[in-house]
Amino acid sequence: MKSAKIIGLGKYLPAKRLTNFDLEKMVNTTDEWIRTRSGIKERRIAAYGEAASHLAYKASKIAIKRAGIKAEDLDLIIVATVTPDSTFPSTACYLQSHLKAKNATCFDISAACAGFVYGLINAWHFIVSGMHKNILVVGSEVISTLTDWKDRSTCVLFGDGAGAAVLTATKSGGFLSSHTGSDGSQSDILFVPGGGSRKPISKEVVDKRLHFIRMKGNELFRTAVRTMVVTAKAALKKAKIKTKDIDLVVPHQANKRIIDAVAKRLKLPMNKIFLNLSRYGNMSSASTAVALCEAWEKKRIKKGDIVLLDAFGAGLVWGSCVIKWI
Ligand SMILES: CC(C)(COP(=O)(O)OP(=O)(O)OC[C@H]1O[C@@H](n2cnc3c(N)ncnc32)[C@H](O)[C@@H]1OP(=O)(O)O)[C@@H](O)C(=O)NCCC(=O)NCCS
Known part of the structure; x- marks a missing residue:
């Protein structure tokens, strides 16, 4: 194995x-x-x-x-x-x-x-x-x-x-490499301030709407592009796979402009990027999961293909993996 x-x-x-x-x-x-x-x-x-x-x-x-x-x-x-x-x-x-x-x-x-x-x-x-x-x-x-x-x-x-x-x-193919990273010092860029052990649920938390998502969109945008590129390159390097050998990228579906910018920096044409965010928006952890499933259902992934999964999110956290589909 x-x-x-x-x-x-x-x-x-x-x-x-x-x-x-x-x-x-x-x-x-x-x-x-x-x-x-x-x-x-x-x-x-x-x-x-x-x-x-x-x-x-x-x-x-x-x-x-x-x-x-x-x-x-x-x-x-x-x-x-x-x-x-x-x-x-x-x-x-x-x-x-x-x-x-x-x-x-x-x-x-x-x-x-x-x-x-x-x-x-x-x-x-x-x-x-x-x-x-x-x-x-x-x-x-x-x-x-x-x-x-x-x-x-x-x-x-x-x-x-x-x-x-x-x-x-x-015995052959499957997961070839991965790369992950985190930066907890940027936790306030995207978080839910209330409802956890820091600020337990209370009338004040609800009145101030602290049990909902807070986001600094602009800062997140820039960090998302940077970390998705860094983690993708690191995973590809570990797998000894060149960008031109990738058959399909399944990125986290947060924003089309983030994905465009990542593709441009990785020098990948958009026909190698799977997109479904127009229909579903950002579904957090479900985004790459649903996108991978749909890519396979639509026959965008076939036996022998090199597939790159590339994601980032609140934490901040980021991660990617390279899979040889078998
Ligand atoms: C949120 C995001 C779409 C905003 O796009 P943007 O181009 O950065 O827009 P800005 O934040 O600069 O806002 C521009 C203006 O639009 C306004 N605006 C914000 N949301 C709006 C909306 N839904 N409709 C209309 N106007 C809106 C803002 O108030 C701002 O107005 P102002 O210039 O008068 O202050 C973008 O920053 C983004 O996608 N960031 C990353 C989000 C993300 O990926 N989150 C999940 C991570 S897993």
């Missing part, structure tokens, strides 16, 4: 569509502003009570079926989420119960928008070490519950969804 490979992918998007035109009726914004500044046209919104584990369950069922295994064959479930069903237990444990995956160990990862990529990298190493055999990695978010629907600078950017992948061992 030399590496890990992905043997099944699944996705789930809640039914409710919220278009830019709908947002025009909620805050002082326009479809034109949202489209030109971010590339987003619409996003999905979960129904009240439709939690991260419910979205994860629907995506996971598809991934497990496509992997050709049973839920009982899973020995590890990792859920990346910043919108867990509840503070504890983990969303992975709730998901285990929905799936009846009774032989799995379960835990969550908190790495915001890079969570799915962090989850895949963890799973790969658990497989290579021989500790686990069949691992389910899920990015699932109900970001609409953290969104301040009165703040036009953030509410236009996010959406809900889930994507799942099943990994197992492989």
Whole structure:
């Protein structure tokens, strides 16, 4: 056993569509502003009570079926989420119960928008070490519950969804390399100030709307471009892969202009970049998960392809991995 490979992918998007035109009726914004500044046209919104584990369950069922295994064959479930069903237990444990995956160990990862990529990298190493055999990695978010629907600078950017992948061992190909990094000194660029142990939920927290996302968009934009380029180059170097040999990049889908800038700096044509953010917005950890699944469903990824996953998010955190698809 030399590496890990992905043997099944699944996705789930809640039914409710919220278009830019709908947002025009909620805050002082326009479809034109949202489209030109971010590339987003619409996003999905979960129904009240439709939690991260419910979205994860629907995506996971598809991934497990496509992997050709049973839920009982899973020995590890990792859920990346910043919108867990509840503070504890983990969303992975709730998901285990929905799936009846009774032989799995379960835990969550908190790495915001890079969570799915962090989850895949963890799973790969658990497989290579021989500790686990069949691992389910899920990015699932109900970001609409953290969104301040009165703040036009953030509410236009996010959406809900889930994507799942099943990994197992492989003798050739699969995960070739990864790179990750974090900078906790920049945690206030994108964060939720209230509702945690620093500022427990209270009337004051709610009145000041501190339980919702706060973001310094401009600073984040610049850092996102820089870190996505750094982490992609580092992972490619480790894998000894040249940029020209990449078949498809699946980037975190935060903003089309961020992705354009990253592609330009990596000297990659846009036809090698998978985009779906116009339909879903930024779904945090679910973004790369859903994008990877859709890229595969649309046959943009085929056997032998070199695929680069590239993500960044609140923390700040960033990470990428290179996969030879088999
Ligand atoms: C948020 C973002 C789209 C804003 O784009 P921008 O070009 O930087 O825009 P600015 O923040 O400079 O705002 C420009 C103006 O538009 C206004 N504006 C902000 N949101 C608006 C909206 N939804 N509709 C209309 N106007 C808006 C601002 O108030 C500002 O007005 P002012 O010049 O009168 O003060 C962009 O900074 C971004 O995408 N940043 C990264 C966000 C991200 O990736 N987050 C997730 C990370 S995982």
